[in-house]
Amino acid sequence: MNQEKHDTPPSTWMALGSAPTGPLTGYRILEFGANFTGPVAGMLLADQGADVIKIEPPAGDQMRYQASARGGVSAIFISVNRNKRSVVLDIKKPGAIDAFNRIARTCDVVLQNFRPGVVENLKLGYEDIRKLRDDIIYVSISGFGNHGPYSKQRVYDTVIQGVAGVASSQRDPDTLIPAPVRSALADKVTAYTVAQAITAALLSRERTGKGQHLHINMLGAMLSFWWPDVMSKHTLLGAGASPAGSVADGRPIYQTRDGYIIAVCVSDAEWKGLVEALGKPELIEDPRFRTQRDRGEHIAEQHEVLKDAFQWRSTEEWLNILRGLDAVSAPVNTLDKLCDDPQIRASEVIWQGEHPSAGTYRQPVHPITFAETPAQLRRHAPALGENTREVLLELGFDAEEIARLSEQGAVIGA
Amino acid sequence: MNQEKHDTPPSTWMALGSAPTGPLTGYRILEFGANFTGPVAGMLLADQGADVIKIEPPAGDQMRYQASARGGVSAIFISVNRNKRSVVLDIKKPGAIDAFNRIARTCDVVLQNFRPGVVENLKLGYEDIRKLRDDIIYVSISGFGNHGPYSKQRVYDTVIQGVAGVASSQRDPDTLIPAPVRSALADKVTAYTVAQAITAALLSRERTGKGQHLHINMLGAMLSFWWPDVMSKHTLLGAGASPAGSVADGRPIYQTRDGYIIAVCVSDAEWKGLVEALGKPELIEDPRFRTQRDRGEHIAEQHEVLKDAFQWRSTEEWLNILRGLDAVSAPVNTLDKLCDDPQIRASEVIWQGEHPSAGTYRQPVHPITFAETPAQLRRHAPALGENTREVLLELGFDAEEIARLSEQGAVIGA
Numbered sequence: 109m110n111q112e113k114h115d116t117p118p119s120t121w122m123a124l125g126s127a128p129t130g131p132l133t134g135y136r137i138l139e140f141g142a143n144f145t146g147p148v149a150g151m152l153l154a155d156q157g158a159d160v161i162k163i164e165p166p167a168g169d170q171m172r173y174q175a176s177a178r179g180g181v182s183a184i185f186i187s188v189n190r191n192k193r194s195v196v197l198d199i200k201k202p203g204a205i206d207a208f209n210r211i212a213r214t215c216d217v218v219l220q221n222f223r224p225g226v227v228e229n230l231k232l233g234y235e236d237i238r239k240l241r242d243d244i245i246y247v248s249i250s251g252f253g254n255h256g257p258y259s260k261q262r263v264y265d266t267v268i269q270g271v272a273g274v275a276s277s278q279r280d281p282d283t284l285i286p287a288p289v290r291s292a293l294a295d296k297v298t299a300y301t302v303a304q305a306i307t308a309a310l311l312s313r314e315r316t317g318k319g320q321h322l323h324i325n326m327l328g329a330m331l332s333f334w335w336p337d338v339m340s341k342h343t344l345l346g347a348g349a350s351p352a353g354s355v356a357d358g359r360p361i362y363q364t365r366d367g368y369i370i371a372v373c374v375s376d377a378e379w380k381g382l383v384e385a386l387g388k389p390e391l392i393e394d395p396r397f398r399t400q401r402d403r404g405e406h407i408a409e410q411h412e413v414l415k416d417a418f419q420w421r422s423t424e425e426w427l428n429i430l431r432g433l434d435a436v437s438a439p440v441n442t443l444d445k446l447c448d449d450p451q452i453r454a455s456e457v458i459w460q461g462e463h464p465s466a467g468t469y470r471q472p473v474h475p476i477t478f479a480e481t482p483a484q485l486r487r488h489a490p491a492l493g494e495n496t497r498e499v500l501l502e503l504g505f506d507a508e509e510i511a512r513l514s515e516q517g518a519v520i521g522a
Numbered sequence: 523m524n525q526e527k528h529d530t531p532p533s534t535w536m537a538l539g540s541a542p543t544g545p546l547t548g549y550r551i552l553e554f555g556a557n558f559t560g561p562v563a564g565m566l567l568a569d570q571g572a573d574v575i576k577i578e579p580p581a582g583d584q585m586r587y588q589a590s591a592r593g594g595v596s597a598i599f600i601s602v603n604r605n606k607r608s609v610v611l612d613i614k615k616p617g618a619i620d621a622f623n624r625i626a627r628t629c630d631v632v633l634q635n636f637r638p639g640v641v642e643n644l645k646l647g648y649e650d651i652r653k654l655r656d657d658i659i660y661v662s663i664s665g666f667g668n669h670g671p672y673s674k675q676r677v678y679d680t681v682i683q684g685v686a687g688v689a690s691s692q693r694d695p696d697t698l699i700p701a702p703v704r705s706a707l708a709d710k711v712t713a714y715t716v717a718q719a720i721t722a723a724l725l726s727r728e729r730t731g732k733g734q735h736l737h738i739n740m741l742g743a744m745l746s747f748w749w750p751d752v753m754s755k756h757t758l759l760g761a762g763a764s765p766a767g768s769v770a771d772g773r774p775i776y777q778t779r780d781g782y783i784i785a786v787c788v789s790d791a792e793w794k795g796l797v798e799a800l801g802k803p804e805l806i807e808d809p810r811f812r813t814q815r816d817r818g819e820h821i822a823e824q825h826e827v828l829k830d831a832f833q834w835r836s837t838e839e840w841l842n843i844l845r846g847l848d849a850v851s852a853p854v855n856t857l858d859k860l861c862d863d864p865q866i867r868a869s870e871v872i873w874q875g876e877h878p879s880a881g882t883y884r885q886p887v888h889p890i891t892f893a894e895t896p897a898q899l900r901r902h903a904p905a906l907g908e909n910t911r912e913v914l915l916e917l918g919f920d921a922e923e924i925a926r927l928s929e930q931g932a933v934i935g936a
Binding site: 129130131132133134144146152156174175176177178182183184186187188194226227252253255256257259261262263264266267268269270271272275276277278280286287288289290291292296297300301302303304305306307309310311312314315318320321322324327328329331332333334335336337338339340341342343344346347349350351352358360361363368369370372374397416429431436437438439440441442443444446447449450451452453454455457458460466467468469470471472473474475476477478479480483 | 544545547548549556558560562563566570587588589590591592596597600601603656666667669670671672673675676677678680681682683685686687689690691692694699700701702704705706711712714715716718719722723724725726728729732733734735736737738739741742743745746747748749750751752753755756757758759760762763764765766772774775777782783785786788805810845850851852853854855856857858860861863864865866867868869872874880881882883884885886887888889890891892893894896
């Protein structure tokens with residue numbers, strides 16, 4: 109087997125309508141949630157072959173209507189619901205809970221991210237579902253867990269960023285005003301944590317035959333992810349720890365004639381390469397910058413003495429010069445030009461295709477190349493209730509039952 | 523089973539010296555890498571019960587010496603290497619490659635994050651290891667993959683942040699100057715992606731008996747994670763997509779009398795609650811802010827009209843008022859006070875203990891509560907080569923061989 113063959117996304121990615129080939133092939137997951145956290149976790153597993161059945165309310169996952177949209181579906185929804193099937197249940201109508209249970213009974217995993225207490229009130233909690241299927245893996249995602257002063261409040265991503273120290277760590281290095289990371293970081297970190305945990309619980313069940321209840325709260329997930337580097341000054345308690353610069357002090361971005369560039373130097377050789385490229389070889393002997401430690405203690409000055417030189421050339425010119433001199437550098441790609449970057453093109457990490465209702469769209473392929481069990485795009489993000497009838501028939505409902513449930517408004521799209 | 527029982531970290535976390543109980547119990551992973559990406563992935567799996575053997579060079583993983591340190595070991599190293607065993611091999615000495623191979627043969631997974639070509643030159647690549655163990659899962663992490671103009675260059679976390687659009691997305695909303703996320707985001711996102719992928723490959727092997735080679739590059743991992751919300755304006759191509767505000771425009775942080783607070787309102791009810799709390803009920807009827815869409819189009823003005831009112835009270839006072847009024851809010855915890863937050867205390871997500879050489883330290887517990895297969899702290903981050911002898915004996919080396927390898931300098935710590 110040739111290594112080169114497997115390091116770019118396989119030609120197997122585009123596989124609309126195909127049978128799944130990924131490592132999770134044969135597992136069925138009921139995704140009962142909305143917005144980001146549950147759906148991103150579900151998508152990673154769906155890409156890898158799991159049959160993810162997304163249960164939506166009659167109005168649909170509200171993410172269908174958020175931000176930029178076309179053909180009745182938003183870009184965000186398309187990006188986090190590919191490879192899933194949509195089944196619409198109106199949980200308030202007679203028969204819907206029973207239908208939910210009959211679907212859940214055929215699933216290996218139930219994933220829910222409602223506020224604490226909601227699923228129990230609906231009689232769809234862990235205790236309810238495990239009566240139907242003893243080895244179910246049931247995942248409950250919450251903002252803060254069931255205890256503590258914030259546990260009952262509504263949680264948005266930035267709320268977690270505030271409590272977990274993310275916003276403080278992103279303070280402006282000059283004004284010291286805190287700022288959030290401008291992305292749904294806590295949601296997505298939680299989603300990735302959950303996707304791994306579900307896979308681990310399936311692996312454990314494969315050996316022991318036992319299912320279980322998994323709990324995760326976004327606060328804990330965010331803290332775990334953020335901690336190692338950001339909290340390194342607050343990890344060792346008491347006296348005697350050596351001082352250290354903070355990751356928050358780094359200023360690796362410089363303005364060029366036509367944009368911005370990232371230039372990083374850790375080792376002495378990298379510093380030498382950088383200052384020679386910039387035409388400032390005298391800085392090699394400058395006592396403020398002589399060693400890695402010296403430079404770490406003079407980060408702001410370092411930025412100050414270099415920044416003017418960068419403005420004389422374009423980003424592209426600097427990149428060519430710096431690459432030739434063993435200085436570490438990268439373009440600061442703007443979002444509108446991102447997909448034109450020559451490395452992004454060469455890596456083939458962005459895929460472009462046609463969504464049935466939203467039209468032409470693009471997004472990253474699944475990030476892992478599994479040589480023997482490739483992830484695939486088997487279906488685009490579904491229309492609301494697109495698969496209600498198909499799924500119910502497949503799971504043993506007969507046509508008459510489906511007609512009755514449909515008439516009662518318990519299931520929609522059938 | 524009582525749900526309450528499982529939503530806080532189980533008392534089983536602290537289990538020094540115990541046998542593993544997590545879902546990955548019984549799997550052995552050879553971690554051959556350094557810095558962040560490989561080690562963070564390895565730690566997630568080690569927390570969950572895998573036997574992670576960290577192979578280090580005689581000088582040790584350089585992360586041992588980065589940033590704040592005490593007793594010869596850094597805070598960062600402690601935070602990303604718990605639950606592992608350290609074996610030191612000097613790969614340039616005779617006998618070391620053979621020792622590596624004998625360890626690898628007993629492992630389910632080999633995880634390496636060297637630059638492309640390095641392991642192949644050492645004869646420790648996928649093709650070499652699978653000759654010893656046909657069902658090995660071998661994971662290769664790179665910065666940019668094996669192809670394309672940047673693929674040969676050295677990669678630091680911020681390089682990926684520049685290329686993948688992270689730095690652009692974090693631009694200052696006023697000056698539009700880009701900024702990196704001030705944490706090793708690309709490293710850690712890649713690590714979480716890898717941890718899930720390894721678990722998925724083990725799950726697949728459990729059913730098929732087959733191992734495989736997994737490839738991942740940081741650029742693809744970062745793009746996949748960042749894309750859904752941040753790139754939502756660049757996902758639908760061509761005409762006709764509805765316009766939308768950008769996540770980069772959000773300004774949820776306000777200065778109070780004694781610090782900063784996060785206040786978020788999405789729904790009309792939340793907006794009403796917020797402006798009433800601030801003593802500005804006239805804003806409910808202000809045409810710039812009447813609907814969610816209106817507010818989305820006037821984010822900067824929204825911040826402007828609210829910011830003065832926040833300065834009249836302390837963060838704590840505002841939090842009490844806002845919570846009573848159904849307005850979504852959170853403190854912006856500073857890093858030094860983080861662990862005193864009442865919710866963080868109540869959630870018991872931070873653990874404190876004694877490292878044998880570094881002394882008192884704290885860090886987050888494992889983020890998932892597995893009811894039946896709990897993750898544990900079985901051992902603190904190891905000293906360099908702490909487990910060389912123990913591991914070699916366990917894997918079938920006899921005392922005489924170990925003495926010889928040790929004398930040759932091929933293994934250290936034995």
